[in-house]
Amino acid sequence: MTFLxxxxxELRLSLRxxxxxxxIIAYILLMGLLGWFSLNAFSSSNTVNGPGLSNVGINLxxxxxxVQLFLLxxxxxxxxxxxVNGEKERQTFDMLLCSQLSSLSLVSGKLxxxxxxxxxxxxxxxxxxxxxxxxxxxxxAQLLIALVIYVVTTIMIGTxxxxxxxxxxxxxxxxxxxxMSALAWLVLPLIVFYIILIAGTTFASRLVxxxxxxxxxxxxxxxxxxxxxxxxxxxxxxxxxxxxxxxWIAYISISIIAALLFFLLSLWTIKPNPxxxxxxxxxxxxxxxxxxxxxxxxxxxxx
Numbered sequence: 001m002t003f004l005x006x007x008x009x010e011l012r013l014s015l016r017x018x019x020x021x022x023x024i025i026a027y028i029l030l031m032g033l034l035g036w037f038s039l040n041a042f043s044s045s046n047t048v049n050g051p052g053l054s055n056v057g058i059n060l061x062x063x064x065x066x067v068q069l070f071l072l073x074x075x076x077x078x079x080x081x082x083x084v085n086g087e088k089e090r091q092t093f094d095m096l097l098c099s100q101l102s103s104l105s106l107v108s109g110k111l112x113x114x115x116x117x118x119x120x121x122x123x124x125x126x127x128x129x130x131x132x133x134x135x136x137x138x139x140x141a142q143l144l145i146a147l148v149i150y151v152v153t154t155i156m157i158g159t160x161x162x163x164x165x166x167x168x169x170x171x172x173x174x175x176x177x178x179x180m181s182a183l184a185w186l187v188l189p190l191i192v193f194y195i196i197l198i199a200g201t202t203f204a205s206r207l208v209x210x211x212x213x214x215x216x217x218x219x220x221x222x223x224x225x226x227x228x229x230x231x232x233x234x235x236x237x238x239x240x241x242x243x244x245x246x247x248w249i250a251y252i253s254i255s256i257i258a259a260l261l262f263f264l265l266s267l268w269t270i271k272p273n274p275x276x277x278x279x280x281x282x283x284x285x286x287x288x289x290x291x292x293x294x295x296x297x298x299x300x301x302x303x
Contacts (some may be wrong), residue, residue, distance in 0.1 A: 157178075
């Protein structure tokens with residue numbers, strides 16, 4: 001089996017399941033109904049032209065973008081956190097190991113097949129976001145930045161779910177760990193933020209500045225998405241070594257590095273007995289060092 005054969009098989013199995021179709025339908029219906037109710041609420045309280053119409057489009061964009069981010073964070077782990085240990089539970093993982101697939105092909109094929117469903121949700125929601133342009137207030141560049149944040153967040157969450165699938169044997173355990181980690185990823189910065197605000201010290205004022213984005217939320221997707229809104233443009237950029245970096249670029253850079261780290265760890269843990277291989281590598285390194293030391297002692301004695 002080759003990489004393309006594995007990817008084709010996984011995509012056919014996932015897209016032919018009724019669960020995938022119903023997830024897409026429920027996702028689009030939820031986003032559409034949410035947009036419809038928000039349009040009714042905002043249009044009844046604003047004028048139908050001028051600034052009022054622009055406010056309707058901006059508020060619609062705020063609601064759709066935040067809700068979509070939360071949905072992607074809590075749907076993506078379901079697609080990737082059971083890809084490897086699910087094969088072990090069905091007793092088909094050994095056949096994959098015995099095939100011609102390398103670890104890179106196996107991990108990347110499973111990851112791409114799982115991420116394809118989440119990326120399909122993002123692509124299906126683009127027509128809903130295009131309704132915002134009829135009201136104004138949001139530029140295409142802002143929507144494009146939001147889509148990039150969605151894609152990078154999905155890839156990062158998906159690779160972490162794949163890592164949980166390779167580390168834990170049971171799919172239920174890997175799914176629970178992935179969801180709890182995603183929740184902690186969103187909530188812990190807020191908890192620390194409020195603790196620092198209660199402390200009210202000079203150190204706290206440095207961590208939570210009022211005139212620029214806080215370094216505490218540099219890896220928080222909700223905060224970074226808010227900084228791309230028209231109301232969040234006054235927060236400014238991060239400053240590192242006299243370089244002014246927009247918050248969304250800093251977030252994307254950190255997320256890509258984290259995704260690469262999770263992917264490399266998945267490559268290591270997908271093989272059988274990773275801890276045993278690590279201890280064997282250490283023993284082999286120790287033997288090589290002893291052999292080198294003995295050779296140096298022999299050479300020095302001969303001299």
